[in-house]
Amino acid sequence: MSYDEEVLEVLKAAGLDILSCMHCGTCTGSCPSGRHAGLNTRRILRDARKNRPVLEDKDLWLCTTCYTCQERCPRGIKITDALLEIRRLAVRKGFMLPEHRRVSEMVLEYGHAVPLDEETRKKREELGLDPLPNTAQHSPEALEQVRALLRTCRFDELTAEK
Amino acid sequence: MTKLSLFLGCIVPNRYPGIENVTKLCLEKLDLDAVDLPGASCCPAPGVFKSFDKGTWLSLAARNVVISEKMERDVLTICNGCYASLADANIELKSDPEMKAQTNMCLKGIGMEYQGTVEVRHIIELLYEEIGPEKLKSYVTTPLDLKVALHYGCHLIKPTKERKLGNSENPTFFDELVEATGAESVDYTDKMMCCGAGGGVRSGHIEESLEMLEHKLACIQRAGVDCIVNACPFCHLQFDKGQLAVNEKFGTDYSIPVLHYSQLLALALGISPDKLGIEQNAVQNLEFLAKVYEINAGIR
Numbered sequence: 001m002s003y004d005e006e007v008l009e010v011l012k013a014a015g016l017d018i019l020s021c022m023h024c025g026t027c028t029g030s031c032p033s034g035r036h037a038g039l040n041t042r043r044i045l046r047d048a049r050k051n052r053p054v055l056e057d058k059d060l061w062l063c064t065t066c067y068t069c070q071e072r073c074p075r076g077i078k079i080t081d082a083l084l085e086i087r088r089l090a091v092r093k094g095f096m097l098p099e100h101r102r103v104s105e106m107v108l109e110y111g112h113a114v115p116l117d118e119e120t121r122k123k124r125e126e127l128g129l130d131p132l133p134n135t136a137q138h139s140p141e142a143l144e145q146v147r148a149l150l151r152t153c154r155f156d157e158l159t160a161e162k
Numbered sequence: 163m164t165k166l167s168l169f170l171g172c173i174v175p176n177r178y179p180g181i182e183n184v185t186k187l188c189l190e191k192l193d194l195d196a197v198d199l200p201g202a203s204c205c206p207a208p209g210v211f212k213s214f215d216k217g218t219w220l221s222l223a224a225r226n227v228v229i230s231e232k233m234e235r236d237v238l239t240i241c242n243g244c245y246a247s248l249a250d251a252n253i254e255l256k257s258d259p260e261m262k263a264q265t266n267m268c269l270k271g272i273g274m275e276y277q278g279t280v281e282v283r284h285i286i287e288l289l290y291e292e293i294g295p296e297k298l299k300s301y302v303t304t305p306l307d308l309k310v311a312l313h314y315g316c317h318l319i320k321p322t323k324e325r326k327l328g329n330s331e332n333p334t335f336f337d338e339l340v341e342a343t344g345a346e347s348v349d350y351t352d353k354m355m356c357c358g359a360g361g362g363v364r365s366g367h368i369e370e371s372l373e374m375l376e377h378k379l380a381c382i383q384r385a386g387v388d389c390i391v392n393a394c395p396f397c398h399l400q401f402d403k404g405q406l407a408v409n410e411k412f413g414t415d416y417s418i419p420v421l422h423y424s425q426l427l428a429l430a431l432g433i434s435p436d437k438l439g440i441e442q443n444a445v446q447n448l449e450f451l452a453k454v455y456e457i458n459a460g461i462r
């Protein structure tokens with residue numbers, strides 16, 4: 001099976017039916033990313049249906065997951081959920097933006113996608129807060145738990161440069 | 163009254179600590195029982211982690227919920243993204259025994275087990291449901307003479323089937339909470355549109371993300387408001403830091419102050435403006451700051 005045939009399989013397994021689409025264009029027309037950044041949601045779904053390549057399509061990552069299309073689709077297609085499912089397959093096949101790899105590395109290293117920096121540490125002090133927040137980043141035990149959990153999920157392997 | 167643990171997430175404690183500071187002060191003033199959730203990690207951010215791997219997303223979210231389960235407290239989030247991750251994961255784990263078993267297999271390695279005994283709340287939903295705009299007014303000591311452009315943020319209300327907060331095209335509950343502070347929630351074009359940050363777009367496609375933001379800012383500017391109010395630190399970061407990037411990219415000169423609802427509420431509860439951390443924002447609007455201090459001093 002080619003990668004792109006797998007897309008429909010994966011969607012089917014997740015109970016996401018995109019075959020009932022009636023091409024009304026409501027999804028693309030409602031899409032903030034469609035209006036301002038050229039994302040064509042309907043086209044991605046059509047390509048997926050026709051086994052055309054979508055996994056390496058960079059547009060897949062232009063969806064802000066705002067759920068507007070999913071709310072408005074007259075056929076009740078779970079469009080956003082389907083896009084997320086396709087993204088996850090893309091990642092399993094090694095298609096991932098370098099910026100997204102970096103976000104993953106942050107969580108692997110600090111337990112946070114946006115870790116504390118020196119500037120914010122000072123801001124915390126100015127406000128009279130503890131300079132170190134009471135979160136995983138500053139509890140060695142909690143941080144080790146998070147890292148162990150990520151290793152169990154093989155998240156480090158999944159997101160490593162391939 | 164519900165017992166709560168305050169889930170901070172990443173952006174509040176690590177970029178906008180003023181929101182952490184005043185959220186705690188507001189909860190105290192409102193007599194809500196909330197304590198820290200020690201050792202909590204990234205929720206993990208739904209846009210990116212849910213796009214990468216479902217098992218990882220669920221496991222990490224479950225770990226955060228389990229810490230709260232052990233404390234026998236519901237999780238209180240102050241971010242739409244954290245809410246989306248933790249509430250959705252909680253719903254999935256409660257309703258899907260197979261997912262729960264798989265997730266618990268992963269959690270076992272760190273000596274944890276997800277039970278499904280607590281709820282995940284969002285501060286806006288909690289204030290609306292448990293206090294309500296009318297009663298909230300009785301706590302207000304400093305009614306705010308401010309015009310506000312309210313940004314709900316997508317994941318507070320969508321997907322509507324899971325959120326159960328009503329219609330996503332024309333909601334009013336958050337506006338009612340804003341108006342309870344005395345401020346006016348001004349209608350503007352494309353009010354319900356996304357800020358453009360979510361889904362990994364801000365990190366992965368910054369130029370396109372700023373295109374969306376510029377449109378929102380233009381609509382808000384036309385409405386003639388004093389500030390933007392949100393309930394999501396990621397939208398907050400996009401509107402605040404992103405505003406400077408938009409000015410650079412498009413040659414605009416936006417200077418619209420950005421406040422989390424906790425910060426707006428804090429002002430109305432008479433908390434001193436210097437506790438808010440708005441002076442630490444990227445956008446520095448001195449006129450607005452002066453106004454806020456005048457309101458607090460009762461000379462406006």
Ligand code: SF4
Pocket residue numbers: 020021022023024025026027028042045072073074075076077079
């Ligand atoms: S809104 Fe639904 S039915 Fe219409 S084009 Fe999009 S996916 Fe198809």
Ligand code: SF4
Pocket residue numbers: 027030031032033034039041062063064065066067068069070079080
């Ligand atoms: S969820 Fe994604 S594809 Fe759907 S309208 Fe929002 S940005 Fe567009």
